[in-house]
Amino acid sequence: MNFYKQAAQILDRLGKKEGSIKGLTLGNAEVTDKKRMYAVICETLKHNTTLSLVLQESKLLTLEKKLTRSLALLLLHDLLLQSRGIQASDAWPMKQAVMRHKARLKAEFVKARIKVGAKKDGLVEGEDELLLPRYVRVNLLMMTPQQVIDAFIADGWTFLSAPPSPLAPPAPNTFHRDEHLDFMLVFPPKSDLHLHPLYASGVLILQDKASCFPAAILAPPKNAYVIDGCAAPGNKTSQLAMGMGNGGKIIACDLDLRRLNILKRLTTKAGCTNITALNTSFLTLDTSTPDHSKVSHILLDPSCSGSGIINRLDYLVDAYAEEQEQATILETTTTGGAAERAAAEEKKKERLKSLGEFQIECVTKAMTFPNVRKISYSTCSIYAEENEHVVTTLLKNHWPQWKLSPRSKVLPTWHRRGYPADVGDIPGLVSTDEDRAKIADCLVRAVPGGPDGDLMNGFFVACFERVGKNDNPGLSPLWKGPSIGAKRTHEGMEADGATPAATTTPAKKKKNKKKKKKPSALVGDGSENEHGASDEE
Numbered sequence: 001m002n003f004y005k006q007a008a009q010i011l012d013r014l015g016k017k018e019g020s021i022k023g024l025t026l027g028n029a030e031v032t033d034k035k036r037m038y039a040v041i042c043e044t045l046k047h048n049t050t051l052s053l054v055l056q057e058s059k060l061l062t063l064e065k066k067l068t069r070s071l072a073l074l075l076l077h078d079l080l081l082q083s084r085g086i087q088a089s090d091a092w093p094m095k096q097a098v099m100r101h102k103a104r105l106k107a108e109f110v111k112a113r114i115k116v117g118a119k120k121d122g123l124v125e126g127e128d129e130l131l132l133p134r135y136v137r138v139n140l141l142m143m144t145p146q147q148v149i150d151a152f153i154a155d156g157w158t159f160l161s162a163p164p165s166p167l168a169p170p171a172p173n174t175f176h177r178d179e180h181l182d183f184m185l186v187f188p189p190k191s192d193l194h195l196h197p198l199y200a201s202g203v204l205i206l207q208d209k210a211s212c213f214p215a216a217i218l219a220p221p222k223n224a225y226v227i228d229g230c231a232a233p234g235n236k237t238s239q240l241a242m243g244m245g246n247g248g249k250i251i252a253c254d255l256d257l258r259r260l261n262i263l264k265r266l267t268t269k270a271g272c273t274n275i276t277a278l279n280t281s282f283l284t285l286d287t288s289t290p291d292h293s294k295v296s297h298i299l300l301d302p303s304c305s306g307s308g309i310i311n312r313l314d315y316l317v318d319a320y321a322e323e324q325e326q327a328t329i330l331e332t333t334t335t336g337g338a339a340e341r342a343a344a345e346e347k348k349k350e351r352l353k354s355l356g357e358f359q360i361e362c363v364t365k366a367m368t369f370p371n372v373r374k375i376s377y378s379t380c381s382i383y384a385e386e387n388e389h390v391v392t393t394l395l396k397n398h399w400p401q402w403k404l405s406p407r408s409k410v411l412p413t414w415h416r417r418g419y420p421a422d423v424g425d426i427p428g429l430v431s432t433d434e435d436r437a438k439i440a441d442c443l444v445r446a447v448p449g450g451p452d453g454d455l456m457n458g459f460f461v462a463c464f465e466r467v468g469k470n471d472n473p474g475l476s477p478l479w480k481g482p483s484i485g486a487k488r489t490h491e492g493m494e495a496d497g498a499t500p501a502a503t504t505t506p507a508k509k510k511k512n513k514k515k516k517k518k519p520s521a522l523v524g525d526g527s528e529n530e531h532g533a534s535d536e537e
Ligand SMILES: C[S@@+](CC[C@H](N)C(=O)[O-])C[C@H]1O[C@@H](n2cnc3c(N)ncnc32)[C@H](O)[C@@H]1O
Pocket: 211, 229, 230, 231, 232, 233, 234, 235, 236, 237, 253, 254, 255, 256, 259, 280, 281, 282, 283, 301, 302, 303, 304
């Protein structure tokens, strides 16, 4: 069969979620040139936002009725993004159908690139991927950052004592430590470390910087009982185990058995020994079992739109499947006009609403564990519906039992915080711009891509703390001020012997106790809770 036709069939099947990219390409006996097929499918998905825009603006599918959407995307990909062009005979009618509009398609491509480059839907394609550094988490269960640095220097790499300023990825063959997370090293974009012996032995973990934020913020003490509620494939679980020095217990729960098996494999490779994997819904966990009733910390990273993720294939497939569905609605209606576009927009809104409801349900469930004190909630979404809106609803429903951890405990030196305009009103508690700014300051965001973004995936984290019997939840609007410009801290660095962000020295604690506590409303004040100890002890 013609290569493009077969590729189009594979895209259609991916759109219907009938298999994985690898399964339908590399694992497909009917595909002869498996490597080429895998590459074409991945690249077309990566550039799907731009190519779909070209398709829409050029009206190619209306002008050339024989072309299907998936075939057109593949041919556009090769025409517009490959120097060798479409690899098919000039006599092939489908190639002719595209080439007839070559000039228009190229013009639309230039426009689409500008639009998409300006972060359409938060997905930054193509070139932006090249700008992202390769972030490496050093697995402190196996080696210290300094040992890894020395190993790379011995391999001929140049170690930079500070990150480039202004913010940029390191130059080729140079690397540096991350300025916010001490266990993280930053390498040039596209550094392929998969064959490095330290990667093979589980010392190097290739994990985006933003994805390390939730476990660093939750920072459970070494002997804690912890649940990672939506855990697979397990990068955050293994980071938790690292921070706890393999002490205590982590219950890693995921609904998807295939993904949970990946978690088991990856956490074993990382030398984690305190993890119990459970293939079940977090929402149905019995909170009264002996183990579950000891749980003090919960990490929740539930399914989300993935709209902050730059070019990760599973998210690209999801986005493609959704777009296929919407495009089918538009193409099967006679007018293809405003009403259908509005319907498609409505559908997207409904999806975000239902994701938001699921996310709220997850955190609400977490709050029912009898001894849970701290919950980190995160998404890799750029949408307020899954981020600030979720936080507002949870605060509305659960204050004064739960409040937000203050900025001083939530990556205080990280500059990108929540968006005040997206924090909703809470009658009697949050109504002014000042209130919203204070809530937003407790939240962490990362803007995807670069150069205007944070050179990582888009991300969001909030941390909730249970208000203890002796804590005064306060009355609006008396939050304690944010600690902007606080000293550099070492979040999540317990295993390395460093002091986590919220830890105070015993002397300071005594002093703090004497001070009359300022009442705070929805934002915690960073002081001790009812258990009489900070989490990091
Ligand atoms: C964003 S991913 C988690 C990524 C993971 N935290 C990591 O860092 O590797 C969301 C996960 O939630 C799982 N999930 C969805 N609904 C769930 C539920 N009700 N209970 C447990 N897991 C669920 C999905 O299978 C998926 O693996």
